[in-house]
Amino acid sequence: MxxxxxxxxxxxxxxxxxxxxFMAALDALVVTTALDTLRHxxxxxxxxxxxxVNAYGLSFAVLLMTAAALxxxxxxxxxxxxxxxxxxxxxxxxxxxxxxxxxxxxxxLQGLGAAMVLPLAMALLAATFAxxxxxxxxxxxxxxxxxxxxxxxxxxGAVVHGxxxxxxxxxxxxxxxxxxxxxWRKVPESRGTPGRLDWRGAVLMxxxxxGLVWGLMRxxxxxxxxxxxxxxxxxxxxxxxxxxxxxxxxxxxxxxPPRLFRSPVFAAGNAAGFLMTASLMGTLFxxxxxxxxxxxxxxxxxxxxxxPWTATLFFVGPVAGAMVARVGARKLVxxxxxxxxxxxxxxxxxxxxxxxxxxxxxxxxxxxxxxSMAMPAVQSTVLAEVEPGDIGKASGLFQTLRQLxxxxxxAVAATVFAHVGGYDSAQQFSxxxxxxxxxxxxxxxxxxxxxxxxxxxxxxxxxxxGAKV
Numbered sequence: 054m055x056x057x058x059x060x061x062x063x064x065x066x067x068x069x070x071x072x073x074x075f076m077a078a079l080d081a082l083v084v085t086t087a088l089d090t091l092r093h094x095x096x097x098x099x100x101x102x103x104x105x106v107n108a109y110g111l112s113f114a115v116l117l118m119t120a121a122a123l124x125x126x127x128x129x130x131x132x133x134x135x136x137x138x139x140x141x142x143x144x145x146x147x148x149x150x151x152x153x154x155x156x157x158x159x160x161x162l163q164g165l166g167a168a169m170v171l172p173l174a175m176a177l178l179a180a181t182f183a184x185x186x187x188x189x190x191x192x193x194x195x196x197x198x199x200x201x202x203x204x205x206x207x208x209x210g211a212v213v214h215g216x217x218x219x220x221x222x223x224x225x226x227x228x229x230x231x232x233x234x235x236x237w238r239k240v241p242e243s244r245g246t247p248g249r250l251d252w253r254g255a256v257l258m259x260x261x262x263x264g265l266v267w268g269l270m271r272x273x274x275x276x277x278x279x280x281x282x283x284x285x286x287x288x289x290x291x292x293x294x295x296x297x298x299x300x301x302x303x304x305x306x307x308x309x310p311p312r313l314f315r316s317p318v319f320a321a322g323n324a325a326g327f328l329m330t331a332s333l334m335g336t337l338f339x340x341x342x343x344x345x346x347x348x349x350x351x352x353x354x355x356x357x358x359x360x361p362w363t364a365t366l367f368f369v370g371p372v373a374g375a376m377v378a379r380v381g382a383r384k385l386v387x388x389x390x391x392x393x394x395x396x397x398x399x400x401x402x403x404x405x406x407x408x409x410x411x412x413x414x415x416x417x418x419x420x421x422x423x424x425s426m427a428m429p430a431v432q433s434t435v436l437a438e439v440e441p442g443d444i445g446k447a448s449g450l451f452q453t454l455r456q457l458x459x460x461x462x463x464a465v466a467a468t469v470f471a472h473v474g475g476y477d478s479a480q481q482f483s484x485x486x487x488x489x490x491x492x493x494x495x496x497x498x499x500x501x502x503x504x505x506x507x508x509x510x511x512x513x514x515x516x517x518x519g520a521k522v
Contacts, residue, residue, distance in 0.1 A: 059190070065239040066181040067190055070174035071197040072232050073137055076225060077167035078198050080144075081109060082205025084160075085337055086356045087218045089345040091153070092476070094218065099476075101153040103270055103467045106338060107460045108157045111266055112164030113171075114456030115259045118309075118449040121172040129176045130242045134233045136169025141229035148222040159222075172449065180243035206341055206363060210356030254309070257296040262457065264289030269464045309450055319447070321506035322435035323454050325386055328500030329393070329427055330455045331462030335493040336397050336420070338463045339470065343486050347406050347479045361414045365421025382434035386504040389427030394497035396420030401490035406479040423497075427504075434507050465492055 059067070084105060091097045091105065124132040143162030150156035174194075182190045212220045268285035276282065300309050314320050340362075344355035399416035435451050466489040474485010 063181055069236050070177050071194050073170045074174045074198045075201050077170045078201035079205050083209035083221055086206045086210035086341045086352045087213045087221055089342050090213050090218045095153050097153050099467055103463055104157045106463050108160040109164040110456050110460045112161045113167045114453045115262050116168035117453050119255045120169045121449055124173045124176055128242045128244055129173050130240050132169055133173040134236050136166045137229045137233040140166030141226045144222040144225035148219040206359045207356035210352035213352040254299055257292050261289050261292035261296055266460055316438045319438040321503050322431050325500045325504040326431045327454045327458035328496050330458035332493045332497035334459035335462030335466035338466055339486050339489055346482045362417035362421045365418050366425050369422050369425035382430040383507040385430035386427045387501050389423045390497050390501035392423030393420050394494045397490050398494035401487045404483045404487035
């Protein structure tokens with residue numbers, strides 16, 4: 054971290070911002086290799102396992118933009134430290150959870166902490182580094198946070214295998230408290246231009262998305278025509294329409310200014326990012342479970358088995374980011390999402406209890422290469438479409454939609470799995486797994502089709518916060 058040209062204070066800010074972001078990003082993925090253990094030890098249903106993943110992503114998504122606004126108003130360091138403390142407390146609550154209900158509630162609180170940590174880390178960096186230094190600082194920050202993608206499934210598997218699933222969460226507590234203490238001592242306070250907080254918009258967004266997501270997830274298990282499911286979906290739709298109407302009325306001060314969507318490229322880029330993450334997270338939700346349920350691997354073995362995929366994300370991403378200016382965003386996004394779809398569908402065709410692991414390596418590499426090509430390109434083209442004064446809101450919206458895409462992807466994959474698969478036998482799980490991954494492949498192909506509306510523009514560097522891969 055001792056980089057030439059950075060002052061001691063800048064190195065502290067960079068290291069502590071990256072440390073908190075790494076922890077929050079890691080916890081989006083670390084639980085994936087613990088799902089089968091949770092199913093056995095806490096008698097968790099597929100629906101409960103969905104919420105274990107989605108409670109984190111949903112609360113993170115809906116609160117991210119509000120947390121960033123709070124940092125501008127009350128102080129970025131102060132909100133960042135509060136986020137770390139919330140993350141520590143919620144991690145302890147997860148570790149102490151006596152059942153799935155308490156665990157899911159703890160995961161939702163973790164998502165709240167992550168929503169306060171990840172965007173504020175970026176804001177602290179922007180306030181600390183001059184424009185000429187910012188690219189180098191963000192590159193280091195991106196590399197450190199990107200390690201969460203590589204380490205998440207493996208770290209989760211190692212902890213569950215060597216200790217117990219509770220330690221996936223206990224390990225966060227001392228780390229978060231240490232980082233919080235150092236941030237309070239070493240990082241200077243900064244504030245942005247405090248605009249009016251759109252509390253009505255935030256509440257409408259939270260309630261709308263909660264109704265829609267709960268309805269989608271519950272429909273597969275409680276019946277799509279049941280009164281609770283129809284009521285939740287109806288509430289979500291009505292409140293969503295109210296949110297859109299409010300944003301149109303608020304115009305300039307809106308949480309999501311309608312003017313951003315005047316550009317069809319901006320809309321297409323956000324849609325492509327949404328579908329990309331939906332496919333990715335839906336696949337991740339079942340991949341580690343397949344290696345454990347069907348092939349009998351330990352949690353650590355499952356995490357290691359996924360390295361051809363996750364390691365590809367880490368190594369190819371920086372190269373693909375550097376190619377955006379030369380090749381053009383549209384080519385990289387379309388080709389990347391097509392490759393991700395091909396790789397996921399290929400894995401689905403191999404889903405058999407007797408399938409040799411060696412056959413899985415190439416399709417996992419193809420999948421990793423695809424998302425690595427698409428991710429930096431779609432971020433660059435989305436931000437190139439907005440005015441400089443709107444970059445903060447546009448970035449927050451893009452990250453929010455990516456998180457929501459992950460929530461939807463898990464819900465879709467689990468819904469398909471629930472119709473045709475189950476945990477009673479390896480063959481039954483394989484059948485559901487194959488169909489779920491085919492659905493995820495279709496999401497990726499849909500993203501590639503939407504990305505045809507993109508056009509190349511000068512790239513803008515932005516860190517993919519949340520690392521929800």
